[in-house]
Amino acid sequence: EAGVAQSPRYKIIEKRQSVAFWCNPISGHATLYWYQQILGQGPKLLIQFQNNGVVDDSQLPKDRFSAERLKGVDSTLKIQPAKLEDSAVYLCASNREGRNEQYFGPGTRLTVT
Amino acid sequence: DAKTTQPTSMDCAEGRAANLPCNHSTISGNEYVYWYRQIHSQGPQYIIHGLKNNETNEMASLIITEDRKSSTLILPHATLRDTAVYYCIVSATGTASKLTFGTGTRLQVTL
Secondary structure (H helix, E strand, C coil), rough: CCCEEEECCCCEEECCCEEEEECCCCCCCCCEEEEECCCCCCCCEEEEECCEEEEECCCCCCCCEEEHHHHHCCCEEEEEEEEEHCCCEEEEEEEECCCCCEEEEEECEEEEE | CCEEECCCCEEECCCEEEEEEECCCCCCEEEEEEEEECCCCCCCCEEEEEECCCCCEECCCEEEECCCCEEEEEEECCCCHHEEEEEEEEEEEECCCCCCCCCCCEEEEEE
């Protein structure tokens, strides 16, 4: 079984630019999560999708972050405009309906200069 | 979700058992204890979870105290590849449940 795929693996942008990250979850996994992990901290949930509907986006900074999951499969997380404090690893995870174990992708390391 | 407390770091000699403690004194009756680990530059990896009974799988054993206020993750024969940050998380099951990660325990396995 293929794991969670994410791209790109690394991205460097200047502040005020925009950036997008892509995630393809494990086949058949209905729930998809985006986390932000700042250096030295644990991952923090940004948004959770169940199929193509949002379950929880309470910690997503909606003035600059957006996410979508068209057709309930892959997902895109966008930041526009980026700030220095957005420098972090962005992790995507998925799990099968009815199960709580989440499977994580390798993450995208974003550096904002 | 209940909060957890873990030591910041631990060391373990290769081949010995690594016992990682976690306190979760405010755990609710419907909350499970989950353990994940994160090897450097990788995403977190699910290890094991349990409600009140002890659990074992191919990776580890989970011992939960009878009052459920604490637990211990046991790696029976630690190897260098087990060096990672280990996260103990309590969470209710269900579609809307989420994982709240703390800062975890950094386990260093040495020769």
